[in-house]
Amino acid sequence: MKLFYTPGTGSLAPHIALREAGLDFQLERVSLRTKTTESGEDFHGINPHGYVPVLQLDDGGHLTEGPAILQFLADLAPSRNLAPANGTLERYRLQELLSFIATELHKNFAVLVDEAYPEEGKRMAHERLARRLRSMEARLASQPHLMGTDFTVADAYLFTVLSWCAYLQVDLSPFPALRSFQARVMERPQVQATLKAEGLLKS
Ligand SMILES: N[C@@H](CCC(=O)N[C@@H](CS)C(=O)NCC(=O)O)C(=O)O
Numbered sequence: 001m002k003l004f005y006t007p008g009t010g011s012l013a014p015h016i017a018l019r020e021a022g023l024d025f026q027l028e029r030v031s032l033r034t035k036t037t038e039s040g041e042d043f044h045g046i047n048p049h050g051y052v053p054v055l056q057l058d059d060g061g062h063l064t065e066g067p068a069i070l071q072f073l074a075d076l077a078p079s080r081n082l083a084p085a086n087g088t089l090e091r092y093r094l095q096e097l098l099s100f101i102a103t104e105l106h107k108n109f110a111v112l113v114d115e116a117y118p119e120e121g122k123r124m125a126h127e128r129l130a131r132r133l134r135s136m137e138a139r140l141a142s143q144p145h146l147m148g149t150d151f152t153v154a155d156a157y158l159f160t161v162l163s164w165c166a167y168l169q170v171d172l173s174p175f176p177a178l179r180s181f182q183a184r185v186m187e188r189p190q191v192q193a194t195l196k197a198e199g200l201l202k203s
Pocket residue numbers: 009010011032049050051052053064065066067102110
């Protein structure tokens with residue numbers, strides 16, 4: 001398997017999942033500016049949408065969309081408990097969380113980095129994020145991870161989008177549980193390894 005990634009972006013979540021799952025994988029960096037991979041391939045040939053993450057499978061096929069990739073990886077290593085078993089209500093709870101993070105959090109952060117958006121649109125995205133983060137805060141005030149005791153791929157994804165707050169002036173001071181969640185996840189050895197591999201943390 002190979003993960004096409006760009007440091008610090010949404011591909012951080014599947015990169016964490018690959019390491020937490022203990023899977024063998026390769027990495028190939030993508031320039032989102034030039035839409036080329038580090039081996040010189042046209043990234044549009046790999047994902048016509050031009051965005052990361054993309055997981056190249058062992059048969060050469062490509063899987064796109066973060067929530068699908070995260071669940072695929074979790075299911076390859078069931079003993080790591082990165083996702084509840086398929087077909088259970090708990091699995092749908094996980095999907096509920098992944099959809100929420102993708103559409104209600106990730107896509108509002110995307111507005112903040114998009115230079116084409118007018119200031120008013122960015123102000124509204126800030127407000128929406130502050131409202132949406134409240135439900136994550138409430139959940140994490142009473143349990144260490146989004147699904148309860150186990151660290152799952154939803155935590156990898158939430159950790160990833162929260163890491164953008166510092167750069168995008170999203171104020172986490174009203175959210176103490178989110179800040180301790182960030183610190184807790186940051187301490188995980190596989191998260192440290194991921195951040196180092198992406199050059200986001202000094203060795
Ligand atoms: N729907 C996609 C969105 C992925 C996404 O927004 N990726 C961003 C990085 S966080 C990207 O590559 N943006 C570059 C672009 O859209 O040109 C998913 O859930 O995986």
